[in-house]
Amino acid sequence: MATLDEVESFAVSRQDVLDQVSGIDAARYARTRNFTDGGTQISPYLTRGLVTLPEVRDLVLERFTRSQAYKFVFELAWREYWQREWTFLGDRIFSDLKRSQHPVSSRRIPRAVRDGGTGIDALDAAVGKLYDTGYMHNHARMWLAGLTCNIGRTHWWEPSLWLYYHLLDGDPASNSLSWQWVAGTNSNKKYVPAQQNVNKYSPLTQHDTVIDHGYGVLAEMAVPDVLTERVELDLRWTPPPSDEPMVDPAKPTVLYHSFWLNAAWRQDVDANRIVLLEPSWFDRFPVSPMVTDYVMRCAREIPGARVIVAEFDDLDLGDNVIYMRHPSVPHWRGTADEMPRMFPDVPEKSYASFTSFWKQCERTTR
Ligand SMILES: Cc1cc2nc3c(=O)[nH]c(=O)nc-3n(C[C@H](O)[C@H](O)[C@H](O)COP(=O)(O)OP(=O)(O)OC[C@H]3O[C@@H](n4cnc5c(N)ncnc54)[C@H](O)[C@@H]3O)c2cc1C
Incomplete structure (x- = not known):
């Protein structure tokens, strides 16, 4: 599997994305996923809708048996699970879901986390890589969120906005609900990072860091000095230049959003x-200039598409609007296509846990 150090940057063309997905080694993935060089790094493509979950699964199943691809499909299912929860629960996913976070000393992110200065080398390197590339490995995200929430006793919301701002794959559901899973507000147990775990799964071995203790000590210890200084976030979205909203009223208008930039979708329609x-969405969930640039480059891959920075309600898009239904655009009107699911036979509702959702998925694919 290519790592980010090997590929220059994330792909934007659908063909390049499909080629990358076709190269996934699902069997190796199962053995290496938890190591910091083990992920497939396809999350920006899924978040931006360049490919869909069933497309990715089916491409991988062309080359691997169900049993070889089990772990990979299982992880893809986490994404589908969080998307369904967002669709069903709406804005409720943006505050403590099942129980309040406790204990909380501050809502503000520790300066050392934001600046990559915690003294935990693997984590600080992951923050540096986030700033350089817009990507962070899953395990590093868990260490980061666990350190911030459960060692630094920080409420998850503001730090989650900071991470989301910088991620090319920033997804409100996967991000918020993963932070809540780590912080214990949407799970039965908090995730506490320990140095021995970092040493096992990253190439950097270290001792005497603030998390170089047993789990019993880590769960009870006071907030370490390095995490006590807090910073107020000032996250803002810089809009890209807008094209002129020229609409031919004789044609339908096919409408895309930043989570659906699929160049193959509805290409049969003359539109x-x-x-x-x-702007109202990006004011609420700002993203960095690097993320905006990635979205723009993906948008430019859609043949004939114009990029308009405006509110849906302020535009006259004609009577025939076609769009992809998504929880970020509940106010859009027109003909909505449904986001393709990997498990269309599993009922659309909120599930108490991923395990209960996954059981249903397995039942429908037997
Ligand atoms: C604190 C925190 C914040 C996160 N924020 C985001 C986010 O904003 N956007 C996002 O897409 N993912 C998020 N995740 C989930 C996960 O970390 C990323 O999807 C994964 O790291 C992406 O890298 P990859 O493509 O190499 O994953 P791989 O391990 O190669 O997995 C393949 C695909 O499966 C899906 N997937 C795998 N694990 C998860 C998971 N735990 N939850 C949801 N989907 C998963 C992703 O779409 C991923 O691209 C977050 C996790 C944590 C702990």
Whole structure:
């Protein structure tokens, strides 16, 4: 599997993305996923809708048996699970879901976490890589969130906005609900990072860091000095230049958003094509210039698409609007296509846990 050090940057063309997905070694993935060089790094493509979950699964199943691909499909299912929870629960996923976080000393992110200065080398390197590339490995995200929430006793919300701001794959559901899973507000147990675990799964071995203790000590210890200084976040979205909203009223308007930039979708329709970036959404969930640039480059891959920075309600897009239904655009009107699911026979509802969702998925694919 290529790592980010080997590939220059994330792909934007659908063909490059499909080629990358076709190269996934699902059997190796199962053995290496937890190591910091073990992920497939396809999350920006899924988050931006360049490919769909069933497409990725089916491409991998062309080359691997179900049993070889089990772990990979299992992880893809986490994404589908969080998307379904967001669809069903709406904005409730943006506050403590099942129980309040406790104990909390501050809502503000520790300076050392934001600046990559915790003294835990693997974590600090992962923050540096996030700033350089917009990507962070799953295990590093867990260490980061666990350190911030459960060692630094920080409420998960503000730090989650910071991480989301920088991730090319920033997804409100996967991000918020994963932070809540780590912080114990949407799970039965908090995730506490220990140096021995970091040493096992990253190439950097270290001792005498603030998390170089047994789990019993880590769960009870006072907030270490390095995490006590807090910073107020000032996250803002810089909008890209907007194209002129020219719409031919004789044609339907096919509308894309930043979570659906699929260049193959609805190409059979002779249509106006608009990627609509709504400032009200980005004011609520700002993203970095690097993320905006990635979204713009993906948008430019859609043949004939114009990128418009405006609110849906302020535009006259004609009577025939076609869009992809998504929890970020509940106010859009027109003909909505449904986001393709890997497990269409599993009922759309909220599940008490991923395990209960996964059981249903397995039942429908027997
Ligand atoms: C604190 C925290 C914040 C996160 N924020 C995001 C986010 O904003 N956007 C996002 O897409 N993922 C998020 N995740 C989930 C996960 O870390 C990333 O999906 C994964 O690291 C992406 O890298 P990859 O493509 O190499 O994953 P791989 O391990 O190669 O997995 C393949 C695909 O499966 C899906 N997947 C795998 N694990 C998870 C998971 N735990 N939850 C949801 N989907 C998963 C992703 O779409 C991923 O691309 C977060 C996890 C944590 C702990």
